[in-house]
Every structure is written in C-alpha cells, then in structure tokens.
Amino acid sequence: MDYKDYYKILGVSRTASADDIKKAFRKLARTHHPDVNPGDKKAEAKFKEINEAYEVLSDPDKRNRYDTLGPNWRDQFNGFSGARRSAGSYPNYDPSGSGFSDFFEVLFGRSGGQGFPSGANGRTSTAGMRSRAGENLEQTVEVTIEEAYLGSQRTFTIQAPETCSACRGMGQIGGRLCAKCGGRGSLNGQGKRLQVKIPPGVDNGSKIRVAGEGHPGAGGGPRGDLFLVISIKMDSAYERKGDDLYMDVDVDLFTAMLGGSVPVTLPDGKRLSLTIPAETQNGSLFRLAGKGMPHLKSEGRGSFYARAKVVLPMRLSPEERGLFEQLARARGVEAHP
8 A cells, every 4th residue: 555644634743632633633623524525426436535634643552653654664563443353454544444433432522332243243233322412513594683682483494314214323334334324324315304493682693403404323322412502683773782773863963953853774674763962973882771682691771872873965056055144154164155
C-alpha cells in the first residue's frame, strides 16, 4: 500500500495536539459522511480516508509508530482498527471493520459498549447487538415578526430517514457492510408532512422539539428528535432587541411642533393612537409598556418603542413659504432665498 500522509489528510501539523486532531476529524467527518452525501462515491472514499487517518493519529501508540517508522510502520504493527491480524499481513482499510460505527462513537461520544460485540476474527457481529437511540436532526425554519409576535402553526414536509430493514439500523450484517444501506443504517424515506406550533416569543436560535422525528434508532432503538431552529426574517417596519420592538413613526412637522396624535400599528395588526406632545424632537422615543414581544418562557411582554421621525413639508406654496419666512424672522433666523 502507498504511504499516506495522515497529517495532510486531516489538515493538521505533525505537532498537532490530540484535541486539534479530534477537532479536525469532526469537522471533516461531518462534511464527508455518507449520510450527508448520499450516493456520492467520492465523499464516501474521502470519509474512509479521514476515518483511517484519525484511527492512527488519535492512538498514541499507533501515532508513535507512524511517526517513527514512516512508510514501513504497518510492517511493524498488526492490529489496526481493533482487529487481530497475523504479522506481515495488512489489507486495505475495510469500512466493515470499524468504519461508520466508529464515526458515530467518536463524533457523538458513544462508548464501545453501545456498539457491536467483537467476533473471533476481530470484526463486529450483529448477533447480540444492543439497541441504540437515533440521532437528533436540526432544521432551520424562517419565521416572520408577526408569527413570533402572535405564535402560529406551520406545516413542514421533511425527508425522514427510515431504518434499514436488512441490518436493523446497524450498518453491518455478519461483520460486513450492509449492501442495502451502504453502511449508513438508514434509507431515505418518503416526504412526511408535520404540523408544528410556533410559540409566541420565539427568537433567533430558539429550538422547537418535535419528538420522534429524527434519525431512526439501531437494533430496535427509539428514533431521535427533530429540532426546528428558528431564524427571524428581517422586517423593514420593526426592529427587535430582545423582547422589545422598535418602529419609526412618521410625525408631520405641525404635529411635532404643536402636539397631537399619530397612529401606530402593532405586528398583530392592531392600531393604537400615540400622543405626541408639543415641540417633539426628531428621534424622540415613546414607550408603550407591555406591547412588545411575548416572553418565551415566562408571562408578560417586552415594550414597544415608537421613534418619532419628523417629516418636513415639501412643495411649499408662496403663501406657505411666506409664513415660514415670517416665523424665521420672529425666531431671529435669517431666511435665504
């Protein structure tokens, strides 16, 4: 077998710490895992390669032999991937040995006791396999300010994976890669429609749990959960800061100077009358307590802030201009033509 530069494969230096190696592996594994790239042979090959590199560099003894012996390190070491092999014989990396199951054990922190028991030849066997809960799924959902303000119910169509019936989600049969699912343990299911309630007050990053709609479990284990991750859609009318809302409200010059009222529309469509005191300055803030976003995990609401945006009159008539000039003279301001 040709010598492989495992450090280059993982994109780390030869002095990289164990933590750096683990971080690099996790990042690459998430990108190239077959579940993320169904049917992509190049991604599958890349995944096998980075998994092989990690198995060597994450083991202090294997890494030491690799660093010391270079291209000949395999000849001095039998027992790669946890299998017992005779001296001088070492086949190509075999994903049916540790491959995909090792990926989940390393990436998600499972202990060896939750995987396959080892057979006499060092391979794993599905006989006596233990059940294992499925992984959780996350899906981003864009929500408008109005939906977050009132709460809503949305219908989603998700491509829910199903447990492979041949290997019961384990990815292997008799110690060999499952031919039906290619070692993933799951198959692409049909589109499934879900109705989900969006609670009032959700914000960017809020998560809504939909129980039992994640990846299928293995060996009869329960499915994982689906988490909908909220992303608030940008809104030209409202600005959100925590549970407070801000809105620019047009105030004509005469109302700003003499006082009056202007309408304010809340995200639920309700219109309120905002009192504007005389001589209100541009940018003045008016607080409407309890009219902001609902608190997601407690009672009450934030505040609604109306920001006065004084609008100057345009296309003055000669008479109107004369009145402004008269006001300017009264205020000691020199009017310019």
